[in-house]
Amino acid sequence: MIIIKNYPEFEGYLGEELGVSGWHTITQEQINKFADATIDHQWIHTDVERAQTESPFKATIAHGYLTVSLLPYFWHQIADVQNLKMQINYSIENIRFAQPVIVNSQVRLKAKLVAIVNLRGITKATIGVEMEIDGQKKPAYTGEVVFLYHFID
Template sequence: MSKVIINSYEDFAKLLGQEIGKSDYLQVTQERINQFADATLDHQWIHVDPERAKVESPFKSTIAHGYLTLSLLPYFWNQIIEVNNLKMMINYGIDKMKFGQAVLTGDRLRLVATLHSLANLRGVAKAEIKFVIEIEGASKKALEGIATFLYYFN
């Protein structure tokens, strides 16, 4: 898979309203879930106790933290796009974010990204990226929303 290369505001503008790309799939393992639980101090049994989850969870499995799914966004985004000629980039915010379906341990996720809007703020590119994190083989999305990035081009 080749990345979309962006060297300027004008390069971004050509993508307005279009799908920018899709990332590769990544499997969500119990090890990754446990590491996220340790990092965030969120050790709810639905995430970290496979034996209890088999019996008590409606999913019959442990599930990924919703914020673990969200935290994969930069990893996936960097597979899709390379933005050059920057002084800096700022994660500005996320709007309309919603979780659609639980991510079960072992599920494979990928990002589909579309350029939702683009504005030139006195030389700063404000890019709103519609993101959808899909679960391989599932009809419902794991997560979707609009991420806003500020790109300060040289």
């Protein structure tokens, strides 16, 4: 895990890989809870028996947005941004889903600092992200997440 305490420290990582999170197993319970929270109960996610017989994956798959919602969880395993007044999730950009995450797969996040700007004392950091699936060549998705950091002076 990297520790970042201010803009100059953060800027020093520009263009570099920031790290990789630990693995997390996507369970059917997590998929079901996400389905309840988002009111998205499409059978490909929640109907285990039907997915085994009708799905091309022969199992349920995680919602794409469930995997994206794990970004903050994984990000905090990669970077400890300290000395903050506030952090704001600003945007998620150019997310491309490359392949589904089958239930009980392990996933993790790889992050790279692709851009950083000082906006009158507010740090706008663009992090390139790739969600890897254990044992798979293609990632679940790639894209960018943008955070705004208000460092304490």
